[in-house]
Amino acid sequence: MSTVFYYAAIFTVSSMLVSMLSLSRSSSVRQSIPFFVSLAALLLSLTLTLFKMLNYLSAPSPIYTNLFHEDFLAYFFALTVLLVSLFVVLSSRNYMWGERNLAVYFSLLLFSTLGMVLLSFAADLLMIVVAWELMSIPTYVLAGLRKSDPFSNEASVKYFLLGAFSSGILLYAISLTYGLTGTTNLNAVLQNLQQLPNPLDPIAILMLALYIAGFGLKMSVVPFHMWIPDAYEGAPTTISAFLSAGTKKAGFVVAIRVFVVALPFLSVNWTTAFAILALATMTLGNIAALTQRSVSRMLAYSSIAQAGYLLIGFAVASGPAKTLGLIGVLFHVFNHAVMQSAAFLAVAAVDRAIGKVGLDSFASLWRRMPITALSLAVALLALAGIPPLNGFWSKLVLFTAAIQGDMAWLAVAAVLNSALSLGYYAWVIKRMYIDEPTGLGAQSKIREPTLISAVLLIATAITIVVGIYPSLIYDLAKAAVLAYQ
Amino acid sequence: MILEPLVNYLFVSVVLFAIGVYGLVTKKNALRMLFAVEILINSANLNFVAFTRYLHPTSVTGQALAMFSISLAAAEAAVGLAIILAVFRLRKDVDVSEIKGLRG
Numbered sequence: 001m002s003t004v005f006y007y008a009a010i011f012t013v014s015s016m017l018v019s020m021l022s023l024s025r026s027s028s029v030r031q032s033i034p035f036f037v038s039l040a041a042l043l044l045s046l047t048l049t050l051f052k053m054l055n056y057l058s059a060p061s062p063i064y065t066n067l068f069h070e071d072f073l074a075y076f077f078a079l080t081v082l083l084v085s086l087f088v089v090l091s092s093r094n095y096m097w098g099e100r101n102l103a104v105y106f107s108l109l110l111f112s113t114l115g116m117v118l119l120s121f122a123a124d125l126l127m128i129v130v131a132w133e134l135m136s137i138p139t140y141v142l143a144g145l146r147k148s149d150p151f152s153n154e155a156s157v158k159y160f161l162l163g164a165f166s167s168g169i170l171l172y173a174i175s176l177t178y179g180l181t182g183t184t185n186l187n188a189v190l191q192n193l194q195q196l197p198n199p200l201d202p203i204a205i206l207m208l209a210l211y212i213a214g215f216g217l218k219m220s221v222v223p224f225h226m227w228i229p230d231a232y233e234g235a236p237t238t239i240s241a242f243l244s245a246g247t248k249k250a251g252f253v254v255a256i257r258v259f260v261v262a263l264p265f266l267s268v269n270w271t272t273a274f275a276i277l278a279l280a281t282m283t284l285g286n287i288a289a290l291t292q293r294s295v296s297r298m299l300a301y302s303s304i305a306q307a308g309y310l311l312i313g314f315a316v317a318s319g320p321a322k323t324l325g326l327i328g329v330l331f332h333v334f335n336h337a338v339m340q341s342a343a344f345l346a347v348a349a350v351d352r353a354i355g356k357v358g359l360d361s362f363a364s365l366w367r368r369m370p371i372t373a374l375s376l377a378v379a380l381l382a383l384a385g386i387p388p389l390n391g392f393w394s395k396l397v398l399f400t401a402a403i404q405g406d407m408a409w410l411a412v413a414a415v416l417n418s419a420l421s422l423g424y425y426a427w428v429i430k431r432m433y434i435d436e437p438t439g440l441g442a443q444s445k446i447r448e449p450t451l452i453s454a455v456l457l458i459a460t461a462i463t464i465v466v467g468i469y470p471s472l473i474y475d476l477a478k479a480a481v482l483a484y485q
Numbered sequence: 486m487i488l489e490p491l492v493n494y495l496f497v498s499v500v501l502f503a504i505g506v507y508g509l510v511t512k513k514n515a516l517r518m519l520f521a522v523e524i525l526i527n528s529a530n531l532n533f534v535a536f537t538r539y540l541h542p543t544s545v546t547g548q549a550l551a552m553f554s555i556s557l558a559a560a561e562a563a564v565g566l567a568i569i570l571a572v573f574r575l576r577k578d579v580d581v582s583e584i585k586g587l588r589g
Contacts, residue, residue, distance in 0.1 A: 125550075126546070126549065126550055126553060129550070129553065129557065130553060130557070133557045133560065133561065137560055137561060137564050140564050140568060141564060141567075141568070144568050144571060147571050147574075147575075148575070150575055150576070153568075153572045153575055153576075153584075154572075154585075156568050156571075156572075157515055157568055157569065157572050157581065157584065158581070158584075160564070160565050160568050161509070161515065161519070161522070161565075161581070164519070164522040164561050164565060165509055165522055165525070167526070167557070167561065168505065168522050168525035168526045168529065169525070171526055171529035171530075171554050172502060172525070172528060172529040172532065174529070174550070175529045175530075175532035175533050175536065175550075176532070178532075178533060178536055178541075178547055179532065179536040179540060182536075182540060182541040182544060183544070183546065184546050184550065
């Protein structure tokens, strides 16, 4: 039996169960059981993934079916998104405590996670569309879960309109691929495209542009990033972590499958496009982040900037540095998922404990919430790429790939951008550790939410351990990239 | 020439696509934007069916994809209408340009 079937079974059964619990009369059932069921489902599927990965490392055995590729690349991404979901579910126990639709919340979270996992395995455009929607549609609702909060509503409606736009564009691009090649299987697309007389065929160029726009809306590439700050700021903060660290990463795995695996024949067209988009994305993200007054909005822009670094890997993906670039993408995807979810969840802890996330709430946070402040500081330093934290190594791999791929200008721009980004990351850290608090009662210690603190400590530990032994994840990423070449 | 009818279909589909993008970019009413998205998705469906009929008559993938995309569009519209309804209950208005509480 194929592994994908197991994931589908685990998540479908558990989220059906959870959604049925919302009908229960007992409020303790509605509040508690959904959390434990989701936790069990995620732990089970994480165990399954780790088990399969260990098996794969000792004896590589990729399974290719028409709809799914069960290779190491898929397992790597499945591991990343499941880890993010686990963080989010654990933190939601504290953050969403007392909300009315808790069972619905966990059920949608599980469905969206299943969509991301399926997306990591999908190798057919039909499957990609279905998994893409399964991932996206629940998150529209999750962003607007607080129905009486105008900000949550606004985030949801903006996210929904842009998200629906992206799936429409994606469908049109797929219809053009189907017209050109007569198939939707990515391997068959690869073979049939080679018979195309000319890679500069206008329909092929239109198709590429639509793919970039469709995926770019999820991956937060710059001309399509407008919804990101609003959605991340207005949505419940745990959902911002989920969107930024989870669904965005799923966008990257599909982009790897579609561009690098299926469309290398058209790479003349897309490498330059990705190089320019990488430059625009990281520069604009960093500059906009500098001017923000709200920490979650700043993190949203920083998340855009990080997508820019990831795009470097795509820009070099057809040249001599292809392998190194893709290893860099995978490595940074994992690291960014850990750092970004830690940063957002720390903000969620502050939101829950203090009630607002303006910069003032962070003044001398280390006295009030030491664990949260420490984890946020470590996550921000890792995002900025300070050695010896994990973000430094993955950025190093990406920038080296840019130099090897004859795009030294891109590497220089990325290094300058990293230096710029330290400006706003350090500002928050200064706020937490140096600034004196203003206002009454701002000195007193606050009880930190237990589970969020636990998640933050785990994420911090991963950040530091991977920073000291980068080969832990680097080797996995290398195995994943080498597996399908 | 055998491709002649296909070009007609593609022309209609491109026009629908353009209408969809135009509607999304210029309209301010969330409902109108939702309609624009539906038109966009239907232009892709037309493409799928036309390509199968004229270029790949032996394969059914195109029709299957069109069926999937119709049902996905329905799911999306259901969720979208619910979200727009929630916004309307709160503000008595669904004008997206008026919804700007979140600013940097």
